[in-house]
Amino acid sequence: VTSRLFTFVGGETGPWRVESARAVLGAPLSFVTHLDVVPGAVRIPPPEAAWLLRGVTSNERYVTRREKEVLAARQPATGRPEAVCAALILLRKSAAWWSLTQDERRSIFEERSRHIQIGLEALPAVARRLHHCRDLGDAEPFDFLTWFEFAPTDAGIFDALTEQLRASEEWTFVDRETEIRLVRDRVVG
Amino acid sequence: VTSRLFTFVGGETGPWRVESARAVLGAPLSFVTHLDVVPGAVRIPPPEAAWLLRGVTSNERYVTRREKEVLAARQPATGRPEAVCAALILLRKSAAWWSLTQDERRSIFEERSRHIQIGLEALPAVARRLHHCRDLGDAEPFDFLTWFEFAPTDAGIFDALTEQLRASEEWTFVDRETEIRLVRDRVVG
Secondary structure: OOOOEEEEEEEOOOOEEEEEEEEEEOOOOOOOOEEEEEEOOOOOOOOOOOEEEEEEOOOOOOOOHHHHHHHHHHOOOOOOOOOOEEEEEEEEEOHHHHOOOHHHHHHHHHHHOOHHHHHHHOOOOOEEEEEEOHHHOOOOOOOEEEEEEEOHHHHHHHHHHHHHHHOOOHHHHEEEEEEEEEEEOOOOO | OOOOEEEEEEEOOOOEEEEEEEEEEOOOOOOOOEEEEEEOOOOOOOOOOOEEEEEEOOOOOOOOHHHHHHHHHHOOOOOOOOOOEEEEEEEEEOHHHHOOOHHHHHHHHHHHOOHHHHHHHOOOOOEEEEEEOHHHOOOOOOOEEEEEEEOHHHHHHHHHHHHHHHOOOHHHHEEEEEEEEEEEOOOOO
């Protein structure tokens, strides 16, 4: 059984070197130079770790069957040798978002913000893995951690993706966002 | 801020006395005589605890705005003095369920299984609080813990509720279920 839980360890070690970190909205995280992405829980953090963020991959919340099939046919796996650039986007949504019903959230997410369609435009260049944190317990600083991987020549596709999403109605419900850009220093694993 | 996380501690102490425990489907839990329901995490379990189960209340996954309003108008709070009977239903759903898309799950949940309508028939007699476990991490034995409270004279309404749900198409996706029935020995808090 592969782990659905992943731990992102920010510190001074790890295969991913931080190129930039930017608090798009809300409080920043402590600055770190490196990141490690660990499947499963980290019981004993490395001594120099500044922060640990956890999230679990989960069932899809918004896509329809047709959308899921189109996505599955186009989306690449993580770990491609040429995908030496990565981004970690940390996101929290407002209480107003979470008090909406499913049909209201879907309507904002896709019919009005085109989140899935915008995401499709970045495929197959950008690999993506979404981690949920909101239901981990009481003490999580973010609701979602999204991990992206792409080749240096596709960085513009990733930038266009985030620019479009940040201009959407859905993003008016985001109340904390941090973007960390990374480059792979060495082969993972 | 009130906790969304709750810990259910099965052992020999706690305000709720176990009247019966039944593995409806799949492996049973160790039998305990009492249950405590603790808001938040339990760092140090009582020495006689046989098991701890954790879950978080969360945003609604299936109701529409109209259904949410009807439910909100009818559902009672937990902790009513006359509601000295309780039930804890522990549920896990199959991988097949979780691989369905949202619209497919909604269709089975309500259009074909009438989960919300069946639940409405038990209101305002039966108070209910749903806790999610599936996204707590990797090691949870159940996906949901549902807590119910009702007066002794309304036990038949609770029985009718579970009987109807267990006969539904939705329940063909349940692959583990345990029902624990309880009586309040003393006033909580």
